[in-house]
Amino acid sequence: RWTGMTLNTMTLGGLAIAIGELVDDAVVDVENIYRRLAENRQLAVPRPALTVIADASQEIRSGIVYSTMIIVLVFVPVFAIPGLEGRLFVPLGIAYIVSILASLIISITVTPVLASLMLPQMRAMSGHRSRLILRLKSINGYMLNRVFDNPGPVLAVIAIAVLSAVAVVPTLPRAFLPPFNEGSLLVNVTLDPGISLEESVRIGRMAELLLRQIPELSTIGRRTGRSENDEHALGVHENEFEINVKLADRSMDTVMREVRARLAGLPGNVGVGQPISHRLIDHILTGAPAQLVVKIFGAELGVLRSLAGDMRRRLSAIGGVVDLEVEKQVLVPQIQIRVDSRQAQLYGMQSGPLTRRLARMINGASVSEIVDGVRYFDVVIRLDDIARDARSLAGMLINTSSGPIPLSLVATVEETNGPNQVLRENGTRRILVMANGDGTNSSQIAADVRRVVDEFPLPTGYFATFEGIYAEQTRSALRLLGLAAISLSLIFAVLYTRYRSVTLAMIIMCNVPLSLIGCVLALKLTGLQLSVASMIGFITLTGISTRNGILKISHFINLVLHENENFGREMIMRGSQERLVPVLMTATAACFGLLPLLILSDAPGNEILYPVAVVIFGGLVSATFLDSLLTPLLFLRFGRPALERLASQVEARHASETF
Numbered sequence: 001r002w003t004g005m006t007l008n009t010m011t012l013g014g015l016a017i018a019i020g021e022l023v024d025d026a027v028v029d030v031e032n033i034y035r036r037l038a039e040n041r042q043l044a045v046p047r048p049a050l051t052v053i054a055d056a057s058q059e060i061r062s063g064i065v066y067s068t069m070i071i072v073l074v075f076v077p078v079f080a081i082p083g084l085e086g087r088l089f090v091p092l093g094i095a096y097i098v099s100i101l102a103s104l105i106i107s108i109t110v111t112p113v114l115a116s117l118m119l120p121q122m123r124a125m126s127g128h129r130s131r132l133i134l135r136l137k138s139i140n141g142y143m144l145n146r147v148f149d150n151p152g153p154v155l156a157v158i159a160i161a162v163l164s165a166v167a168v169v170p171t172l173p174r175a176f177l178p179p180f181n182e183g184s185l186l187v188n189v190t191l192d193p194g195i196s197l198e199e200s201v202r203i204g205r206m207a208e209l210l211l212r213q214i215p216e217l218s219t220i221g222r223r224t225g226r227s228e229n230d231e232h233a234l235g236v237h238e239n240e241f242e243i244n245v246k247l248a249d250r251s252m253d254t255v256m257r258e259v260r261a262r263l264a265g266l267p268g269n270v271g272v273g274q275p276i277s278h279r280l281i282d283h284i285l286t287g288a289p290a291q292l293v294v295k296i297f298g299a300e301l302g303v304l305r306s307l308a309g310d311m312r313r314r315l316s317a318i319g320g321v322v323d324l325e326v327e328k329q330v331l332v333p334q335i336q337i338r339v340d341s342r343q344a345q346l347y348g349m350q351s352g353p354l355t356r357r358l359a360r361m362i363n364g365a366s367v368s369e370i371v372d373g374v375r376y377f378d379v380v381i382r383l384d385d386i387a388r389d390a391r392s393l394a395g396m397l398i399n400t401s402s403g404p405i406p407l408s409l410v411a412t413v414e415e416t417n418g419p420n421q422v423l424r425e426n427g428t429r430r431i432l433v434m435a436n437g438d439g440t441n442s443s444q445i446a447a448d449v450r451r452v453v454d455e456f457p458l459p460t461g462y463f464a465t466f467e468g469i470y471a472e473q474t475r476s477a478l479r480l481l482g483l484a485a486i487s488l489s490l491i492f493a494v495l496y497t498r499y500r501s502v503t504l505a506m507i508i509m510c511n512v513p514l515s516l517i518g519c520v521l522a523l524k525l526t527g528l529q530l531s532v533a534s535m536i537g538f539i540t541l542t543g544i545s546t547r548n549g550i551l552k553i554s555h556f557i558n559l560v561l562h563e564n565e566n567f568g569r570e571m572i573m574r575g576s577q578e579r580l581v582p583v584l585m586t587a588t589a590a591c592f593g594l595l596p597l598l599i600l601s602d603a604p605g606n607e608i609l610y611p612v613a614v615v616i617f618g619g620l621v622s623a624t625f626l627d628s629l630l631t632p633l634l635f636l637r638f639g640r641p642a643l644e645r646l647a648s649q650v651e652a653r654h655a656s657e658t659f
Contacts, residue, residue: 180604204239285468297425303462390415
């Protein structure tokens with residue numbers, strides 16, 4: 001309500017992604033309180049339960065706050081994303097951040113109070129653990145001992161896995177946004193301008209009969225042309241088909257290929273897409289209903305048409321490019337009337353008023369209105385069709401102060417050819433070459449089209465631009481790469497501020513490349529493209545994956561500073577075992593929260609959220625498993641100097657600071 005947002009697919013998606021993480025802070029808090037209460041019961045003289053709960057909650061509060069702060073901060077650069085992708089993902093980011101902050105507030109206020117009311121009365125709190133937890137701790141202890149004894153192979157395997165993931169990323173198929181599952185098709189059949197309405201309707205009916213032969217097409221609606229007052233006015237040479245699709249054994253791509261094949265014999269250009277994709281995304285990006293658009297700018301329409309035809313021929317050689325067409329800016333038959341201002345003045349007329357009179361007579365003028373119930377009809381007066389040919393117009397009598405005279409005495413009336421439309425962009429004439437992709441290898445198609453546009457010879461004063469989702473996917477990838485670098489910088493800044501050590505900050509940030517392994521593997525297994533959605537998922541994951549490292553490193557530090565543990569293998573083993581349960585519980589809760597998005601992968605409206613969930617799920621699994629080995633090993637090898645320096649700083653301040 002404060003931000004003026006509504007409950008929509010993206011805001012609900014932000015809640016769906018966050019729902020598994022909402023309990024993370026509370027899980028860590030309750031688990032630590034439970035463990036400390038169980039230890040307190042084993043003492044000969046137990047401390048008061050409220051004191052134990054307060055100390056246990058305070059012990060992990062710093063780690064909870066800083067890990068949540070990092071999760072929020074890494075999402076902040078997403079708000080700087082411009083364009084269409086920013087419009088899509090900013091509501092998701094706001095919903096996600098608000099949810100995470102609300103869970104933090106609850107975990108540090110309500111959760112300890114509820115724990116103080118319920119946990120002390122538990123009868124079974126005696127330090128007993130289930131067999132599953134004991135088994136997991138046994139496996140974790142065994143693996144840690146093996147890694148500590150012989151760290152080389154583990155480090156080598158992890159390094160090879162990270163490098164392999166980095167090497168695979170450039171080879172992943174790329175897209176601007178994931179393909180939508182709209183359950184409908186939008187088919188455009190563009191005929192030559194100047195065609196009569198009757199002939200255009202006849203060809204439209206032929207196309208409709210051909211489309212009805214495809215079993216997956218349930219209902220078909222056709223529109224021939226659009227009114228001049230329409231937001232997207234179209235001539236009668238444009239036929240649009242709105243089609244509902246009910247898929248059975250074949251995919252949407254297969255159905256679209258059959259649509260193109262059946263309509264290939266029609267005398268016009270055919271474009272096949274989906275309503276939201278074409279009318280919302282493509283129109284916003286380029287102003288044209290096509291995924292791939294090359295705009296050629298210049299002064300002369302004839303030169304533009306020639307260049308567009310040459311560009312079309314070059315693009316037709318690129319594999320994967322379909323529905324290739326040139327914007328219909330062609331010569332059509334016209335009747336041109338040129339008023340001779342000198343001759344008009346001889347008869348007492350001005351050229352301006354005369355031109356307006358002729359326009360009303362030929363094009364028509366609204367003189368009244370007929371009301372039929374709730375319907376209104378304009379009454380338009382104009383010359384009939386017989387009187388509007390060149391010969392009849394030349395002999396048409398015009399009233400003057402000297403009496404009626406033929407129009408031919410003051411104007412030249414001739415039949416000629418002229419452009420059906422003249423389109424400009426930023427004050428410059430332009431023509432479009434439009435196409436779609438067949439969905440095979442969008443990154444290769446984008447590279448090939450960009451190469452053709454860059455190498456295309458243009459006369460002086462003419463230039464071309466490559467636009468559409470195929471061009472945008474490269475620009476958006478570079479923007480998100482920069483935003484990911486900013487997110488990593490923010491993570492490092494927060495960690496360094498907290499631990500005052502580059503070494504400890506880098507040990508925690510090692511979780512980021514570990515999560516990349518799972519991200520790449522998940523994309524490969526699911527066959528998803530590397531899109532803006534999957535990149536947003538990885539940016540989100542960079543904050544989530546650092547939580548495990550923060551919980552472990554903070555606990556190691558607290559064991560040395562407050563429980564008189566000595567730095568070494570036994571201390572790290574104890575800290576790892578004590579943090580195993582909360583780490584696994586938070587990761588499991590986050591994964592369970594993503595399950596609805598993963599299971600309903602084909603549901604309409606879930607196309608953008610599914611790649612986000614896949615990336616987070618895969619990265620979280622790999623980071624959780626590998627972090628259980630790598631973080632303790634790195635802390636054992638490199639953490640002693642940083643820990644000793646941190647202990648001396650705390651001792652110098654005579655503070656009882658917890659990490």
